[in-house]
Amino acid sequence: MADARSAPESLPPAFLEFLQENGLDPMMYSMVDTIPRYIRLKPGMEPHIPEIQSELTCHLNKVSWLPDFYAIPPQVQIASSMAYQQGKIYGIDAASGAAVLALDVQPGEHVLDLCAAPGAKLCMLADMLGGRGSLTGVDVAKHRLAACRTMLQKYSLGDRCRLFVADGTSFSILPVNSSLGNGEGSTCHKDNGSTLSEWTSKRSWKDRQKSKKARMAGSPHLTSTSEPELIYYGKHSGLVGLRKCDAIRPSADDEAQTSGYDKVLVDAECTHDGSIKHIQKFEFWGWKTLDRRVLDAERTDDLLHLQLRLLTNGFKLLKTGGSLVYSTCR
Numbered sequence: 016m017a018d019a020r021s022a023p024e025s026l027p028p029a030f031l032e033f034l035q036e037n038g039l040d041p042m043m044y045s046m047v048d049t050i051p052r053y054i055r056l057k058p059g060m061e062p063h064i065p066e067i068q069s070e071l072t073c074h075l076n077k078v079s080w081l082p083d084f085y086a087i088p089p090q091v092q093i094a095s096s097m098a099y100q101q102g103k104i105y106g107i108d109a110a111s112g113a114a115v116l117a118l119d120v121q122p123g124e125h126v127l128d129l130c131a132a133p134g135a136k137l138c139m140l141a142d143m144l145g146g147r148g149s150l151t152g153v154d155v156a157k158h159r160l161a162a163c164r165t166m167l168q169k170y171s172l173g174d175r176c177r178l179f180v181a182d183g184t185s186f187s188i189l190p191v192n193s194s195l196g197n198g199e200g201s202t203c204h205k206d207n208g209s210t211l212s213e214w215t216s217k218r219s220w221k222d223r224q225k226s227k228k229a230r231m232a233g234s235p236h237l238t239s240t241s242e243p244e245l246i247y248y249g250k251h252s253g254l255v256g257l258r259k260c261d262a263i264r265p266s267a268d269d270e271a272q273t274s275g276y277d278k279v280l281v282d283a284e285c286t287h288d289g290s291i292k293h294i295q296k297f298e299f300w301g302w303k304t305l306d307r308r309v310l311d312a313e314r315t316d317d318l319l320h321l322q323l324r325l326l327t328n329g330f331k332l333l334k335t336g337g338s339l340v341y342s343t344c345r
């Protein structure tokens with residue numbers, strides 16, 4: 016059990032000063048071990064609850080306000096469990112679930128996740144759409160989007176979503192008109208003059224895992240994957256919901272007004288300074304890193320700018336009457 020008094024004392028002075036300046040109680044960093052963690056049950060897996068409880072050796076406490084979410088004790092590790100490995104449960108915190116819930120996605124809608132990787136919210140969006148409508152995930156970081164693709168495939172959602180490695184501040188591809196349910200192969204799109212190809216799943220997640228194992232056991236030069244290069248299929252405390260109406264339409268000739276997305280999620284990059292889990296991660300890396308990252312005012316300014324640009328572009332891609340949720344730490 017954590018020492019409730021000692022945790023704040025272990026925080027670096029500069030960070031304590033930062034908390035004080037921003038009216039934040041340092042004692043919240045001593046409560047980490049009492050905060051539950053959450054899992055989301057894959058829809059349809061309800062009959063497996065007893066076996067999941069027995070495997071995790073804990074009770075799954077249903078979160079009344081968040082469908083499919085369950086609280087579990089913070090010390091329970093899910094990554095090595097069969098339930099997790101077999102894609103019956105997701106590891107996702109309740110705050111992330113709240114952001115997706117706020118979007119109120121309905122089957123058949125066209126949904127855009129502008130900062131999608133590593134994909135916990137994207138999977139939830141895919142489950143909410145239930146194979147109807149369309150889902151588009153965008154992320155600027157290729158390696159993170161690769162993890163996102165793996166996650167989609169693990170949960171058998173790989174054919175329900177298209178992924179683009181692209182800058183969300185300028186991404187301009189509108190949704191497909193029909194369900195992506197049967198989509199296979201590659202499609203090219205024009206985005207601000209550059210051609211983006213869209214990757215869709217040809218192999219199951221299990222097949223990909225098998226090849227990965229084979230690659231690891233075989234010759235090192237095979238570790239560079241033969242997957243298509245450019246594009247992949249595809250905690251937060253701040254949450255803002257926007258609805259687009261005619262009065263605040265940015266330009267009358269904007270094609271997105273009629274053929275844009277019904278719902279847009281902007282889950283922007285953040286400073287991480289409000290999250291206990293991230294603080295722990297920095298502690299692991301060393302406080303020097305934390306000092307540098309949290310207190311780097313220049314980086315914070317850049318992030319503010321980036322967040323605004325992502326929000327502005329997300330709003331542009333929204334169709335009239337659509338809704339946008341902006342979710343970030345700060």
Ligand SMILES: C[S@@+](CC[C@H](N)C(=O)[O-])C[C@H]1O[C@@H](n2cnc3c(N)ncnc32)[C@H](O)[C@@H]1O
Pocket residue numbers: 111129130131132133134135136137153154155156159181182183184250282283284285321
């Ligand atoms: C908070 S994380 C998103 C978490 C994700 N929504 C989830 O639920 O797993 C922020 C993401 O924004 C991405 N990002 C940063 N700048 C971006 C940009 N200009 N365009 C698109 N994505 C960006 C980062 O690579 C990172 O994956």
